[in-house]
Amino acid sequence: MQKYFLCRYDELTEGQSKGFSLGDTAAGTDNVFAVMKDGEVYAYRNTCPHRGINLDWQENQFLDPDGALIQCASHGALFLIETGECIAGPCTGDALTPVPVEYAQDGLYALLPQ
Numbered sequence: 001m002q003k004y005f006l007c008r009y010d011e012l013t014e015g016q017s018k019g020f021s022l023g024d025t026a027a028g029t030d031n032v033f034a035v036m037k038d039g040e041v042y043a044y045r046n047t048c049p050h051r052g053i054n055l056d057w058q059e060n061q062f063l064d065p066d067g068a069l070i071q072c073a074s075h076g077a078l079f080l081i082e083t084g085e086c087i088a089g090p091c092t093g094d095a096l097t098p099v100p101v102e103y104a105q106d107g108l109y110a111l112l113p114q
Contacts, residue, residue, distance in 0.1 A: 001100075001111045004030075006043070008107040012036050017062035017070075019046055022110060032099050032110055033062050035070065037081045043099040043110055044084050048072045050091035070096070 004022040012018050012034055019033040031046035031054060046054050046062075050072070056062050057073035064071040069087075070079040077089025084096030100111040 002114045003102065004110045004112060005106075006032075006034060006101070006108040006110050012041065012108070014039070015063075015067045016060075018060045019056060019062065020110070022112065030112055032112075033060075034101065034108065034110075035062065035081050040082075041101050041103075041108060042081055042084075043101045044070075044096040045099060047097065048074065048077065048091065049086065049094035049096065050075065050077060050089070 006020055014036050017033055017035045022030045022032060032043055033046050034041050034043040048055050051074060053074055055072045062070050064078060070081055075090060077086050077091050079086050079096055084098055086092050086094045102109040102111055
């Protein structure tokens with residue numbers, strides 16, 4: 001597993017989402033995003049299972065207007081924050097790809113396969 005620094009704890013607050021481009025290698029970058037809900041951080045690859053495109057069309061905008069669900073900006077599919085499961089839209093039953101998060105003294109790290 002490769003460990004990538006995401007952000008300090010004060011850079012991601014309750015009910016907020018934030019996108020990250022990780023790595024800069026010959027293999028390219030990994031786009032991921034993180035959401036904090038009920039004090040827990042959930043991270044996923046920034047790829048809609050329906051069309052394989054990024055979920056956001058504005059920087060750091062991954063949530064529906066109520067901040068209760070992850071929403072694909074392209075076609076409006078809705079995903080549970082805690083599991084990444086699609087509960088409405090053309091990819092119902094599919095799920096986002098989770099990214100393990102490590103809590104460290106200096107902040108949050110994403111763990112990605114090498």
